[in-house]
Amino acid sequence: MNRKFRVPAGMLKPVHRILDAAFGVGVLLVLYFYFWPQPFAGKSPQIALLIVTTTVLILSNFQMVGVYKDWASSDIVSECNRIILGVFFVFATMLMLGYFFKVSSLYSRRVILLWLFIWPAVICSERFLVKKIFFKWLLDNGGSTSVVIAGTGKIGASLADWISDNPWAGMRVEGFFDPEDSHCGGSSFCLGSIDELPKYVKNNNIQLVYLALPMREEPLLNKLLHGLEDSTAQVFFFPDMSLFKHLMGGDVARVAGQTAIVLRSSPFAGVSGVLKRSEDLILGFLILLAIFPVMLLIALGLKLTSKGPVFFKQWRYGLEGEPFQIFKFRTMKVLEDGYDFVPATENDARITRFGSFLRKNSLDELPQFLNVLKGNMSVVGPRPHAVKMNEEYRRLVSGYMLRHISKPGITGLAQINGYKGEVHNDEDMKKRISYDIEYLQNWSVFLDLEIIVKTIFKFAWRQ
Structure with missing residues (x-):
């Protein structure tokens, strides 16, 4: 070129x-x-x-x-x-x-x-x-880095699509090399068989080589690396990780002098953890200042409409599965604050009239901003489940406990997509967990802000 x-x-x-x-x-x-x-x-x-x-x-x-x-x-x-x-x-x-x-x-x-x-x-x-x-x-204008891709499967195609959709990467795909034959399934971007790749890279001054090949192709990988030693190209290996459907991390780490691929890690480790905690402290403090008058009115309403304390604490699983006590406004005539309790259902006789209004509009959750400042919850994250519910569903839903690699949140991706409150069947819980995992895989400050805004408009004052 x-x-x-x-x-x-x-x-x-x-x-x-x-x-x-x-x-x-x-x-x-x-x-x-x-x-x-x-x-x-x-x-x-x-x-x-x-x-x-x-x-x-x-x-x-x-x-x-x-x-x-x-x-x-x-x-x-x-x-x-x-x-x-x-x-x-x-x-x-x-x-x-x-x-x-x-x-x-x-x-x-x-x-x-x-x-x-x-x-x-x-x-x-x-x-x-x-x-x-x-x-x-x-x-x-031709100021791009040239890339060739070894492999014509889904990973190779997705790499080419990403490069095409993201011009800021400054890369241009020259074509593919087929590990099976020299036809690449009839693709016009086919440059030949994979055995021809090293010669093409050397003769055409290719800067990047992406190897989108199965992990089992170790002999072929060694052959390619040996052939590419006579070039200055950078080589990246993209193994097929589809069997790790709950992959979280994907980075490379050095442990005991050995190289490891991080298949699963918390998205809030290191600098990201500092950013997440800073976000929680700033947003939690500002939101508490804004809602303090509302909380005072709710406390007064609870005292005037039913007997019992304004707040109650209930055990939940938090970060790394450690139990903690979550703060809520009391919405029932009873005060079930142990590990075992009967979850509320629609038209539950234990719920007071004022408590029903609070639950319907998610106002009973407001004291949880105290948990955020305390450090055992985040503003956004997987919603905490009761200890009894955790023990039941961790055996039924694959990947259930992955949600506990982060602090639980007051709201989350599952909640803005309609999966909150009472669980009617196992499919509801599976869908909720899939959203929790999706959140952890794609976390960013902007995603948190998007979830907060959607929570306000979807749940606050909902009749």
Whole structure:
């Protein structure tokens, strides 16, 4: 293929480091001059200190949280998650430095808080434009990385489709090599049999080779790797993992000096866990402030309409299957707070009239934001089930206990898709668990925000 030019992959990261710092400092200064011009006017030393400190913190914290790791091939959602986490660390570091050096009074809290929301939105928008528009233009003008795929099955086809749909990856598929014969099932993208792949890669300066082959093809893999040693191509192996239908992770780890493929791991390990906990603390605190008057009215209503406490605690399974006590508004005449209890059903005589209103509108769940701040629940995650229900369904539903590799949530993907409350049959539970697993496999901050918004519009005040 005739390439007009190629942007070296190594250039993109330094360029984005410069742009991220420039956007951060630029947005901050614009906000200052627009919202707080008088106190900041004529204070050149303070402005210089702000610029230098902000630049250093952006470069160091963004590097620390992995914003520039695998930039070209990462998706926008994952990158924005890392950007948000980096912004949080920059903000936290600025607060600590301001407190330690006693200079926080020189700067506007309102401006800093506005910056905290506007700056990451600007950066994520820039990433979207670059990856959706610039890379498409780059691809159309021959500035792409050439890829060949060994294997014509579902995995090979899905790789080609992803590259076609995601131009920001900066890749172009030259064609396929068939492990069976040289016809590739009649595909026009067929370049020959798999034995011809090493020669083609060497003669055509191919940068990437994707091996989409079964794991059992070890002799063929060894043969290909040996043949590709006389080229500079990078080689990626995509084994058929379809038998691992509940795969969570898929990363590569080093354990005891050995390489391991992570088949299952918590999506909230490491940096993602810090981001998830930060999200829970910020959202949990803000939501509690907003709903506090409503909770006071509910507490008053409970006291006026029935005897008994306002709250009750009930045992649930939480992270890693550890039991914890969940907070709820009392909705029944009885107080069943042990491990064994009879789940509520439609028209249950134990439910009070006011309790029925609370349950119907999901208002009995509001005290669980206290669990979020306490740390044994998240705002979004698989809903916690009663201990007795867990013990029953873990034997009936495949993958049931996978939901416990994360903290349980007040709402979740299953709930916004209609699987909440009473379980009528095993199929209801299987569908609920499939949504829980789907959430854990695809978690992002943006997915959490989407679920929260849909929860508000689908469940709040539902009659």
